Amino acid sequence: MIKPMLSAMIAALTVGLAGPAAALQVFACEPEWGALAHEIGGDKVSVYVATTGVQDPHLIQARPSLISKARTADVTVCTGAELEIGWLPMIVSQSANKKIMPGARGVFQPTDYVHLLETPASLDRSQGDIHAGGNPHIQADPRNMIPVGKAMADRFAELDPANAGLYHGRYQTFLGNWQGALKRWQAEAAPLRGVPIAVQHRSWIYLETWLGLRRVIALEPKPGVPASSGYLAQVLEVLKKTPVKMIIRAAYEDDRPSTFVGGRAGVPAVMLPYTIGGTDQAKDLYSLYDDTLSRMLKALK
Amino acid sequence: MPRSASRLAIAVFAAGISATSQANAAPAKPTVTDLATLQQQINALRGDYETKISELETRLKAAEAELAAAHAAATPAPQLAPEASSEVVIADSEAEPSPAAVTPSQNAMNPGVSVVLNGNYVARTRDAAFASIPGFPLSDNAGPERRGLSLGESEVTFGANVDPYLSAALTVSFDGDGGASVEEGFVQTTALPAGLTVKAGRFYSAIGYLNERHGHNWSFIDMPLPYRALLGSQYGDDGVQVRWLAPTPFFLEAGAEIFRGDRFPGGGSDKNRAQAQSLFLHTGSDINDDSSWLGAVSYLHTAARDRVTGADSFSGENGIGIASLVYKWAPGGNPAQRNLTLSGEYFYDRQTGDFNALLAKLNRSGWYAQGVYQFTNRWSLGLRYGSLNGDRPAKVLLKSALDDLGRDPKAITGLLEYDTSEFARLRMQFTHDETDLKANDELRFQYTVVYGPHGAHRY
Numbered sequence: 001m002i003k004p005m006l007s008a009m010i011a012a013l014t015v016g017l018a019g020p021a022a023a024l025q026v027f028a029c030e031p032e033w034g035a036l037a038h039e040i041g042g043d044k045v046s047v048y049v050a051t052t053g054v055q056d057p058h059l060i061q062a063r064p065s066l067i068s069k070a071r072t073a074d075v076t077v078c079t080g081a082e083l084e085i086g087w088l089p090m091i092v093s094q095s096a097n098k099k100i101m102p103g104a105r106g107v108f109q110p111t112d113y114v115h116l117l118e119t120p121a122s123l124d125r126s127q128g129d130i131h132a133g134g135n136p137h138i139q140a141d142p143r144n145m146i147p148v149g150k151a152m153a154d155r156f157a158e159l160d161p162a163n164a165g166l167y168h169g170r171y172q173t174f175l176g177n178w179q180g181a182l183k184r185w186q187a188e189a190a191p192l193r194g195v196p197i198a199v200q201h202r203s204w205i206y207l208e209t210w211l212g213l214r215r216v217i218a219l220e221p222k223p224g225v226p227a228s229s230g231y232l233a234q235v236l237e238v239l240k241k242t243p244v245k246m247i248i249r250a251a252y253e254d255d256r257p258s259t260f261v262g263g264r265a266g267v268p269a270v271m272l273p274y275t276i277g278g279t280d281q282a283k284d285l286y287s288l289y290d291d292t293l294s295r296m297l298k299a300l301k
Numbered sequence: 302m303p304r305s306a307s308r309l310a311i312a313v314f315a316a317g318i319s320a321t322s323q324a325n326a327a328p329a330k331p332t333v334t335d336l337a338t339l340q341q342q343i344n345a346l347r348g349d350y351e352t353k354i355s356e357l358e359t360r361l362k363a364a365e366a367e368l369a370a371a372h373a374a375a376t377p378a379p380q381l382a383p384e385a386s387s388e389v390v391i392a393d394s395e396a397e398p399s400p401a402a403v404t405p406s407q408n409a410m411n412p413g414v415s416v417v418l419n420g421n422y423v424a425r426t427r428d429a430a431f432a433s434i435p436g437f438p439l440s441d442n443a444g445p446e447r448r449g450l451s452l453g454e455s456e457v458t459f460g461a462n463v464d465p466y467l468s469a470a471l472t473v474s475f476d477g478d479g480g481a482s483v484e485e486g487f488v489q490t491t492a493l494p495a496g497l498t499v500k501a502g503r504f505y506s507a508i509g510y511l512n513e514r515h516g517h518n519w520s521f522i523d524m525p526l527p528y529r530a531l532l533g534s535q536y537g538d539d540g541v542q543v544r545w546l547a548p549t550p551f552f553l554e555a556g557a558e559i560f561r562g563d564r565f566p567g568g569g570s571d572k573n574r575a576q577a578q579s580l581f582l583h584t585g586s587d588i589n590d591d592s593s594w595l596g597a598v599s600y601l602h603t604a605a606r607d608r609v610t611g612a613d614s615f616s617g618e619n620g621i622g623i624a625s626l627v628y629k630w631a632p633g634g635n636p637a638q639r640n641l642t643l644s645g646e647y648f649y650d651r652q653t654g655d656f657n658a659l660l661a662k663l664n665r666s667g668w669y670a671q672g673v674y675q676f677t678n679r680w681s682l683g684l685r686y687g688s689l690n691g692d693r694p695a696k697v698l699l700k701s702a703l704d705d706l707g708r709d710p711k712a713i714t715g716l717l718e719y720d721t722s723e724f725a726r727l728r729m730q731f732t733h734d735e736t737d738l739k740a741n742d743e744l745r746f747q748y749t750v751v752y753g754p755h756g757a758h759r760y
Contacts, residue, residue: 051634052590052633052634054633054634054635055633055634055635056635056637059635059636059637060634061593061629061631061634061636061758061760062757062758062759062760063585063587063593063629063760064551064552064583064584064585064586064593064594064595064760065551065552065585065586065587065593067546067552067554068546068547068549068550068551068552068553068586069550071496071546071547071548072548082755085755085757086723086755086757086758087757087758088757089757090757090758090759090760091757093468093491094546095496095546096493096496096497096498096544096545096546097496098491098492098493098494101491101492102462103462103465125722125724125752129723224722225722226678226679252633252635254637254638254678
């Protein structure tokens with residue numbers, strides 16, 4: 001126990017003295033933003049991703065390791081719109097790092113650059129786990145990567161002017177590749193247009209919008225409130241009248257509600273990666289959407 | 302629905318145009334064909350147009366983003382790039398949400414206000430009024446809860462950033478009898494360099510693991526035995542704290558505090574210098590995706606002048622060392638369904654001074670170990686064992702409150718918890734307590750609710 005700790009400490013000190021090789025230390029809260037930061041920053045950024053694809057980004061423990069990573073960050077790339085409100089503020093305040101304190105330029109929130117949907121008309125906890133700014137799960141629509149990528153390139157350039165040209169150049173390359181991919185995905189996804197679906201948690205509004213899916217019902221009575229068996233029975237009634245083609249859920253979610261309802265209603269329960277690492281196939285930004293579409297198309301057959 | 306209708310209208314319109322152009326190109330084609338063909342054509346065109354529309358939308362969005370970025374360069378505030386597609390087809394019964402208007406007003410800068418309420422029911426085999434732990438004179442805060450139904454301590458916290466350099470928080474606590482006290486009230490720096498944070502005011506010391514947490518964040522209804530006996534449940538006072546977070550890849554934090562020294566185990570301070578001081582070192586890291594740990598060593602020194610416990614008075618010093626270890630587990634790092642927290646702390650207390658004007662030197666210790674396991678969404682079970690190790694004072698003080706009578710006080714506690722959400726919980730706790738001369742069994746029920754802005758949770 002002592003020996004590995006000592007060697008870890010020595011290694012840490014060596015790293016500390018040598019200084020980071022990359023120009024920008026990026027603390028990304030979710031894997032998709034970590035991947036986008038790689039696309040924009042290349043080897044000029046060193047990216048730490050705080051969560052994995054199978055973790056619920058609403059509910060993360062403010063672990064000591066996260067605090068130490070936030071301490072050395074130049075910029076945080078965290079979804080925002082209150083997605084990380086249960087843990088990130090604690091990490092930021094304990095990190096003692098003024099670069100990433102609220103209001104600092106080292107705070108980059110992708111939801112600031114996208115028009116948010118499902119903004120609640122009133123705020124009250126009796127409505128469940130609602131987010132004042134709107135639904136934060138914007139990564140479900142790949143088109144959002146364009147304005148976010150652009151803004152990210154600008155922000156990286158502002159924080160690290162020496163490499164501004166590189167960031168902007170890499171954004172242009174990304175934009176070209178991404179538009180090509182979007183065209184391909186949109187063609188592939190044509191059969192999904194207008195398809196009625198049920199969702200386990202309301203984290204798919206942007207996917208629904210992108211693909212023209214029709215959400216019939218959610219398997220939780222209110223956001224973040226787990227369904228009772230009585231509520232699921234009501235859901236089954238609704239599904240009898242308005243059949244759906246599939247029930248989708250994120251990789252990090254408990255599979256029981258969707259498999260239960262799916263089994264009863266004879267509808268496939270489809271687990272989607274939600275983000276990179278959510279499934280084995282979703283290895284990077286491109287394969288994330290490849291896999292999302294292939295899983296949905298497979299369920300449609 | 303209207304959106305789909307308009308899309309269809311576009312498609313029909315487009316079909317019309319294209320049909321016209323086709324008719325021009327091939328006038329020989331009959332104008333009346335079967336409806337299915339037309340339908341097919343419309344569908345094909347619709348698909349085609351939607352692809353083109355999304356393409357245009359993407360380009361529009363890119364252009365807008367560029368415009369917004371150009372704007373952002375001029376003004377530091379981030380600009381909104383409108384989301385391209387506005388198609389929303391929700392068949393949910395919920396009303397269509399409309400964004401609330403933001404009206405700047407006098408209360409726009411109000412601090413975040415959060416409220417903690419709790420209520421208790423306590424049943425004990427013995428009356429709390431006569432409870433004591435031989436060898437460990439208790440401070441008023443550390444006594445057991447009264448029997449029967451009662452409103453617990455209610456807390457109101459006001460917190461906000463003061464300016465770009467400082468944040469502040471005030472927690473006022475109301476006891477069930479109408480007394481109010483400032484539980485915490487401090488300002489804290491947010492912009493110091495080199496990982497430094499300075500806090501000043503009244504606050505709970507960062508010693509140990511549980512000490513810094515407010516009552517509503519404790520894992521059990523009450524604090525473990527060593528905290529109750531040696532720190533008067535929780536050590537907080539008026540003072541200054543400096544913390545330094547090391548720039549290491551694992552968590553390493555060191556800190557020091559000085560306090561006025563009025564609170565148990567200190568007391569009666571009225572000096573120019575700070576009567577209590579502490580040092581602490583925290584470290585920890587992840588073991589893998591499922592588990593992580595936190596370790597701490599801390600030391601608190603207090604000086605007391607005429608500290609009163611019961612009918613006794615003490616003047617002298619206490620030096621308390623604490624070693625803490627916490628382990629957390631959650632499958633895949635997802636605590637929502639199942640998670641486990643194991644923690645344990647060891648306390649060593651060296652007390653020297655005059656107890657009722659008689660020389661008293663004591664070496665005492667204590668420890669506890671506890672585990673809380675959330676076995677399914679909303680439900681948790683907990684188990685805790687705590688024990689104290691007293692000392693026998695000099696002959697003249699035998700049979701006094703400092704005499705542990707050769708006994709080792711201990712208590713075992715079981716807990717069942719149900720959370721209605723992140724913000725509310727119900728607890729049932731049973732304790733078999735052998736701290737006093739006669740054993741005591743205690744059954745407690747408690748509800749706790751927290752409302753106001755969503756606070757972030759400490760590790």
